[in-house]
Amino acid sequence: MxxxxxxxxxxxxxxxxxxxxxxxxxxxxxxxxxxxxxxxxxxxxxxxxxxxxxxxxxxxxxxxxxxxxxxxxxxxxxxxxxxxxxxxxxxxxxxxxxxxxxxxxxxxxxxxxxxxxxxxxxxxxxxxxxxxxxxxxxxxxxxxxxxxxxxxxxxxxxxxxxxxxxxxxxxxxxxxxxxxxxxxxxxxxxxxxxxxxxxxxxxxxxxxxxxxxxxxxxxxxxxxxxxxxxxxxxxxxxxxxxxxxxxxxxxxxMDYNRVVKDLNGHTPAGFLSLLQYDFDVFEVGHTPKKPNALHEFGMYLGGRWYHLIAREGTYTTDPIGVLDVTILSNNVLDKLLGIKDQRTDKRIDFVGGIRGLGELVKRVDSGEMQVAFALYPVTIQQLFDIADSGNVMPPKSTWFxxxxxxxxxxxxxx
Structure with a gap:
């Protein structure tokens, strides 16, 4: 106790x-x-x-x-x-x-x-x-x-x-x-x-x-x-x-979002093409795209917003595997962008949701970063479930x- x-x-x-x-x-x-x-x-x-x-x-x-x-x-x-x-x-x-x-x-x-x-x-x-x-x-x-x-x-x-x-x-x-x-x-x-x-x-x-x-x-x-x-x-x-x-x-x-400095050698068009193996990808233009549900993501690349929906098979139902931060980590950050350890890799940074999606646009449009990802927030019950299971979330998963x-x-x- x-x-x-x-x-x-x-x-x-x-x-x-x-x-x-x-x-x-x-x-x-x-x-x-x-x-x-x-x-x-x-x-x-x-x-x-x-x-x-x-x-x-x-x-x-x-x-x-x-x-x-x-x-x-x-x-x-x-x-x-x-x-x-x-x-x-x-x-x-x-x-x-x-x-x-x-x-x-x-x-x-x-x-x-x-x-x-x-x-x-x-x-x-x-x-x-x-x-x-x-x-x-x-x-x-x-x-x-x-x-x-x-x-x-x-x-x-x-x-x-x-x-x-x-x-x-x-x-x-x-x-x-x-x-x-x-x-x-x-x-x-x-x-x-x-x-x-x-x-x-x-x-x-x-x-x-x-x-x-x-x-x-x-x-x-x-x-x-x-x-x-x-x-x-x-x-x-x-x-x-x-x-x-x-x-x-x-x-x-609140959401805890990611910005990445480069596309790991991919062109923007090539990166978009690779994403479609694991996500349904929709271009939504210049209006910021805030995810409305689990397993949905917003992405800002080349001055435009995209709506990503993770396909079945890209995640599991265990407390860690079901998290959107895990889906993004496994299927995009690691698989496509070569970011193995988000705690130490200097190519990635994290933006608390309190700063709004405009901060993601600012970081990319400035040339400092090349791509940004907006995530749906983790729930308090998900946090409890993971802690109870003895597991840990990927870095920077929650913003209170x-x-x-x-x-x-x-x-x-x-």
Whole structure:
């Protein structure tokens, strides 16, 4: 069963929350973060993307960047911008985007659960990205990035959260520059805190990583390193990591699309011809083609959109084989374009659905890329099925929106 515990969150003063809040470190470039933080000394990008405060040619993985993150975090604490709660608390985090809301529980989840598979994964991680987060955690002595978890709905948990939010005033409530509403409540009643912990222990057999595989893996590796140096108390903060846990019924997954730099030696006409062995191919002109169902794809090539429908025999019915990301990987990316490992091949890039199909057109029309593929989103049930089966999805299969903001709640480990 799922082991969670409350913690003494490091949080901004209420009047500074909107200025502190920052998008996750891995959804924007250093240049974008620098622009977003311009003129705002309170921005958490000074911690999560600290390269913005160093020379532009700095290696973002250099020790100087991690040291700067630690320096900036200490400065925000010293200035009173961020204050640690005096007692362990849970937190409730509600996001509203385009009229759709989702409300999660911010908690410290057990590294032991992660190691034991009670916190289930659906993606492989990359060692270089793990090392980046490991170095950031060790330098700052903090988990600054949230791991987004999901679980099958438990009515008792949902009811408890609903009651608390109805009866208590939020600590923070603001609308960010992208029109996403963020509301946070602090759960500081010992009886309620204990009941939340108990409900997860008896009602939640497992949780699933929706977003944040590298943050979770790095927390586990840091804990392992600390444990190797000597015995750790069972409740040591490093034995847990920062998570926000959402009921599955409230979640929606967006498409995660692909762009490829070249056609692996094929001409556009030849590539179209080869596609017809595995897909029904229809030219639809200049209007972007968004897939309307599983096993349908949009493709942008040579200034025109095409509608692809996978033929029977190009996929299986097992949890991995039925995925559109698998169909595209096996029958196009590998078979025709020679992309064997999407995690390491520099010829492919991934575009989150929040950027829209116009971003695919832009990347191809600029000459940077030659072909783009738009996919139908994975469902939350497909994600659960794959994680339950012990399998992993192809890289970059899911894009969740809205994104949790960094800086609103930080988990200190030292």
């Amino acid at each position: 799922a082991i969670i515990q409350p913690f003494k969150g490091l949080r901004p003063l209420p009047n500074l929350a909107a200025q502190v809040a920052a998008k996750p470190y891995d959804v924007l470039s250093a240049a974008e973060a620098k622009e977003a933080a311009h003129g705002n000394p309170y921005s958490y990008y000074h911690v999560s993307k600290s390269e913005i405060d160093l020379p532009e040619n700095i290696d973002s993985h250099s020790q100087a960047v991690y040291d700067k993150a630690a320096e900036n975090l200490r400065a925000m604490i010293a200035a009173g911008t961020l204050v640690q709660d005096a007692i362990p608390c849970y937190y409730i985090y509600k996001l509203v985007m385009d009229g759709r809301s989702q409300t999660g529980l911010v908690a410290a989840s057990s590294v032991a659960d992660y190691n034991a598979g009670i916190i289930k994964k659906h993606e492989f991680t990359r060692p270089d990205k793990e090392l980046d987060r490991i170095n950031h955690i060790k330098a700052t002595q903090a988990q600054t990035g949230n791991v987004f978890l999901a679980y099958n709905d438990v009515p008792e948990v949902n009811s408890l959260i609903d009651r608390w939010t109805a009866q208590h005033t939020p600590a923070y409530e603001f609308t960010a520059e992208d029109n996403i509403q963020h509301t946070v409540w602090v759960v500081d009643d010992a009886n309620v805190v204990n009941e939340i912990t108990r409900l997860f222990q008896v009602k939640v057999p497992c949780t699933y990583i929706a977003d944040g595989h590298h943050r979770a893996a790095s927390a586990g590796l840091v804990q392992k390193e600390y444990a190797a140096k000597g015995s750790l108390a069972a409740d040591a903060p490093v034995n847990y990591f920062l998570t926000t846990i959402f009921p599955a019924s409230q979640l929606a997954i 929106e809205p994104k949790l903001r960094d800086g609103l709640i930080t988990h200190l480990i030292g």
